[in-house]
Amino acid sequence: MLQFLENIFGPSWIVSLIAFLISTTVILIVTPVTFMMMTWFERRIVARMQDRLGPNRVGPAGLLQAVADGVKMFTKENITPRAADKWVHLIAPLVATGPVIFLFAVIPWGYGLSPVDINVSVLFVIAVSSISAVGLMMGGWGSNNKFALLGAMRAVAQMVSYEIPAVIALLSMVLFTGTMNLNKYTELQGGLPILGNTLKDVIPDLGLGWFVFTPIGLVGFMIFFICILSEGERTPFDIPEADSEIVAGYMTEYSGMKFAVFYMGQFLFNYALSMVASIIFLGGWNFPGIPQLISIAPPIGALASAVVLGAKAWFLFFVMIWLRGAFPRLRMDQLMAFAWKFLLPLALINILSAALWLTIMLWCTGDCTQNPWVFTVGGINPLGWLGNSPVLRQLVGFVLTAIINAGAFFWLLNVNRRPAGETPADLARDQAFGTASLP
């Protein structure tokens, strides 16, 4: 936007101001509308999964249901418990939701459609998204309600735990691509599955070189997706607001618009992280035909890319609803064990895989003597046989990382299944006495 206006009017502070105002307005309009559509979508989809119809009375196919809900929310009484910490109680929804809307500032909506193009947008996303945990804790603490406090503590524990594997999963991708700029990820994922852009001269750009097709990207995507389920408090990780246990968690004492703001923050968080996952792992706005469209007619290409990216994010949201329709809620200890004993080691191994891949790709390419990557073992370059062909190197990297990641996956599954510290002898004795724990 800024670039566009500067091209027309020339640079001046007024132009910058107007450009940012327009971007802000667009974000502040698009995000609540997205939220409304998400609530409608979720209710309709989960209804079909449960053999129901879902809201279908307000507007065509119930599309205006969210508007009706909005009216209801606005007219509801705004209750603040007498014993609550009034200011904390009031500000908490804003603190929880504000950062989520910040995220949309750095997330590109499509080709050339990023409100702010900063170099470290991945870092920004990670940093800003964890601020909402503060809002949740404020809501739980300020409500002066034991259920709210329990919910808030659960929420914070969960968000902090799952932040770590999520960040490490993103880190492996940052290592893999060498950039933290969300705008760059799409270009890197053109071409063919697995091979990426390496055969650009032979085969036209299909826009299918998504990182999710590489072993590192696949594991990273799985970890990241599970983590965003957890951070966005989606089933099966909706423990902070487990309504059958602790009423509504940190939202227990909230009603009316304050509740709606919390709710909006949660849904938008899901959406923003789905966008990030689509950009980093699912090829951004890459799709067969889109790269060509962008090079032929940039405005139409930009529009089409926004549609494609949106479709990917909505698909991920659909998967979230699907999981919600299928799975029950985890227990708190299962949740923690899963994060710390399974996801975190897997993410760490994934980083090693990414490093290995990078080594294979860069080892002694080009002029070998100038390259910093020159190490020889007994005077022989151990990877010299790969030559300079990126295709061969990529295939070798694929096979190696696939073996490592798959091995790590099954090894961790196995390790986690056995109770800690139990040797086969222990197990045999326990079985003999009938006290063996279930597998």
Place this chain on the structure above:
Amino acid sequence: MTVEFDRGKAYVVDRGQPKLRAGQGMIAGLDVVIRHFFSAFTKKLETPDETSGVFTVQYPEERLAMPEAFRNFPILLFDDTTGQELCTSCFQCERICPPQVIHMTQAVDPTTGKPVPAVAEFMIEYDACMSCGLCAEVCPFDAIKMDHDFELATDDRAGMTVRKADLDRPVSYYETIAPTRWAEVKDGAYKKLQGNIKRRSGSIGLSPRAATAPKKAAPAAAKPAAGVAKPVAVKTAMPMAAPGKNMSEEKLARLLSIRAANVAKAGGAAPAEAEEVLATADTDDVAEAPAAVAAARPVSSGGIPFSADNLLGGVPANTTMAEDKVERLKSIRSGNLARRG
């Protein structure tokens, strides 16, 4: 799949493999859910042994057929051809009703002064009826039956006290909603009715509905959704079925005042009419009831404490009501009592 056995049948749902390896259960769960998701777009669930398809009935547009034994609120039956009510005022239903919401007075032959097997006024407080159906179970004459109409929501609480004129339905209506149940009892009921008609004279026992339009009553009532649904119809004027004085006076007067105590909030309408209503309390003209209500209670809308006194007397002593009016009401009531005496 269904399994038949002598007491009926059971629906068996195929749940797939009983034993799953790690992770398979999650995938199986996702698979089940997504199959339901897609089938819900194409299929409607018809019988309970199907395991997928939308089962929602879009209520106001689509309705499920009521089972015959469905019971909502009781109604009284009258014969289509003669217009005679089946009820003999035997008080069985009034006695069995757990929340005691049935009230009635027996009809009296004006010439002999003897009670006859017919009911002069019948009243059910639908708002407190708990739809137990005991009244219909116990009625020896099959005169009271449970209706299927359940769309009775209203903001008019007084209208939920329904009188005979609005309780009456022709037998043909009941036959449409519960044909087999009526067929079982039909012969006995008509036989008893014939015996009872012989002991009735004049217009006693004639349904107010049948009296106005004996021929049209059946088709009008056959459409339950159209007209019968509204207990508010209490306000429709009815021709008097039983002229002259009879035993219902005192009772009805009390009932009116009970209602008055219950409703009470309506302000300011023609207090003069109240005495008339109470004086000629045998009237079926329930259109006067709100007026009586208005008169029996003071105009003030908030100040009357809820008490047994309010309910029974209808004339709280400590209110702003004019003393002379209280006196007049009392004298009317004692006059009625004396006349019956």
